[in-house]
Amino acid sequence: MPAPSSTASAFLPVVPRLRSLRNSITLAANPIPVLDTYLNTYGDTIVVYLGGIRRTVLTRDPGLVQHMLQKNHRNYPKSDLSHGVARYLGHGLLTSEGSYWLRQRRLIQPGFHRQRIAGLVALMQTEINDCLEPLERQLAKQGGFVEVAVHALMITTAFRIIARSVFSNSLAERQLHRMAELLTAIQAFYVRTVRQPYLRPWQHARGQFRRHDQLAAELRDIVRGYIRQRKEASGPVPDDLLQMLLDARYEDNGEPMTEEQVLDEAAILLVAGHETSANALSWMWYLLAQHPEVVTKLRTEITQVLGDRPATFADLPGLGYSLQVIQETMRLYPPAWILDRVAQEDDTYNGLALPKGTLISGYLYGIHHSAKLWDEPEAFRPERFGPDQVRQQVPYAYIPFGGGPRLCIGNQFALTEMQLVLLEMLRRFDVEWVEQPAIDLMPLITLRPRQEIKVRFRRHKA
Numbered sequence: 001m002p003a004p005s006s007t008a009s010a011f012l013p014v015v016p017r018l019r020s021l022r023n024s025i026t027l028a029a030n031p032i033p034v035l036d037t038y039l040n041t042y043g044d045t046i047v048v049y050l051g052g053i054r055r056t057v058l059t060r061d062p063g064l065v066q067h068m069l070q071k072n073h074r075n076y077p078k079s080d081l082s083h084g085v086a087r088y089l090g091h092g093l094l095t096s097e098g099s100y101w102l103r104q105r106r107l108i109q110p111g112f113h114r115q116r117i118a119g120l121v122a123l124m125q126t127e128i129n130d131c132l133e134p135l136e137r138q139l140a141k142q143g144g145f146v147e148v149a150v151h152a153l154m155i156t157t158a159f160r161i162i163a164r165s166v167f168s169n170s171l172a173e174r175q176l177h178r179m180a181e182l183l184t185a186i187q188a189f190y191v192r193t194v195r196q197p198y199l200r201p202w203q204h205a206r207g208q209f210r211r212h213d214q215l216a217a218e219l220r221d222i223v224r225g226y227i228r229q230r231k232e233a234s235g236p237v238p239d240d241l242l243q244m245l246l247d248a249r250y251e252d253n254g255e256p257m258t259e260e261q262v263l264d265e266a267a268i269l270l271v272a273g274h275e276t277s278a279n280a281l282s283w284m285w286y287l288l289a290q291h292p293e294v295v296t297k298l299r300t301e302i303t304q305v306l307g308d309r310p311a312t313f314a315d316l317p318g319l320g321y322s323l324q325v326i327q328e329t330m331r332l333y334p335p336a337w338i339l340d341r342v343a344q345e346d347d348t349y350n351g352l353a354l355p356k357g358t359l360i361s362g363y364l365y366g367i368h369h370s371a372k373l374w375d376e377p378e379a380f381r382p383e384r385f386g387p388d389q390v391r392q393q394v395p396y397a398y399i400p401f402g403g404g405p406r407l408c409i410g411n412q413f414a415l416t417e418m419q420l421v422l423l424e425m426l427r428r429f430d431v432e433w434v435e436q437p438a439i440d441l442m443p444l445i446t447l448r449p450r451q452e453i454k455v456r457f458r459r460h461k462a
């Protein structure tokens, strides 16, 4: 039996602290199976100790998640688990709070308007073409098929798309690679500090915090360099996200952001818009390679709408099934698999007491896989996202982009880019499964595949 809790959330089952501690090594490697076991054993909302130390309410109840993200969002700012990233990445939209966040969100939101995204499509297409060039060359040389490390390819593609969307062509190739390396190193370290808090003294002693501060400073220097270059440049200005940040003016005083603010926001866009899309795309190929019947349906739609020409932005709404494939992929593999919030004041939800200071972890992965919310939750079925089926979904049963006022600002950007990658790759290639052991989950800040995913591509003959 679960131990009773000693605080006001006394009605919640608590995973005994010792058990959490004992599991913390397994939890550090992949928390998902451990958390699923806890929830299946004790109920949809429970108390666990992260790393055996940090008490959190863990929930896969969509109602509670909606309560904290939307209905009573004012009481639930992000916790220090999210804010801690600000040490390395600054105070951009993702890491700021309260009136500062709101002012920034209002300033930046128009930059993600549909029309602005449409303006970035040509740039996205160029990057997709460039990333597919090596595959084309290999196919031309050897004929037949190529076996591709698809996660590596999607990481490169998504990073190039976001980096070019922020900086256009001003970004040198060498710097693009270095930025990707720095971001990966910083994120991996940050996750270790959160998941294994007991290692902190050792990490301090070994100078790891200092080392990662230096990496973050290097990243900021690179970004700062491009901001200055852009401000000093003459001639036509590119229509990219950096220019959008530089041109934006606050409603109240007509002033632009300071250089440090632009830097913070640009860095956050790079982080938020990189791994999330790359992981979703990688899992999508993993699923499609195993589901030829879905690919056949996709091809029917593509033939009807596009024939054999590349997609334009205006085509995308007419390619609904391709969007459903992406939506279903993100149900099974939500790139942001958990979200944290903390109660600012005492609150209750459905009779459950949530005292001031309670840390709540909204377990998106658990919600998306809940048998109470989804019929055969482990099955890959894009048809679930057909217009009629969507209307029957329970509110907050599907929230890959979060919800409420802090809904992902880049959601349209991400869906557009993912649809373009899917459509362009299928226009050129047939996709086939390569026999390989099942791919494990690696949930860091985003949900990565632990092993590389291999997929075989052949030239598609229309």
Ligand code: HEM
Residues within 6 Å of the ligand: 078, 093, 094, 095, 105, 162, 268, 269, 272, 273, 274, 276, 277, 280, 334, 335, 336, 339, 340, 399, 400, 401, 402, 403, 405, 406, 407, 408, 409, 410, 411, 413, 414
């Ligand atoms: C498949 C791709 C993506 C997924 C699944 C995703 C998911 C999310 C989620 C769940 C949040 C809310 C976090 C929370 O409430 O704690 C979020 C916020 C955010 N995302 Fe995304 N994201 C994706 C792509 C992007 C892209 C491409 C960009 C930028 C171009 C972006 C920029 C942001 C920003 C700036 C925030 C913070 C918004 C705010 O708090 O006002 N994301 N994202």
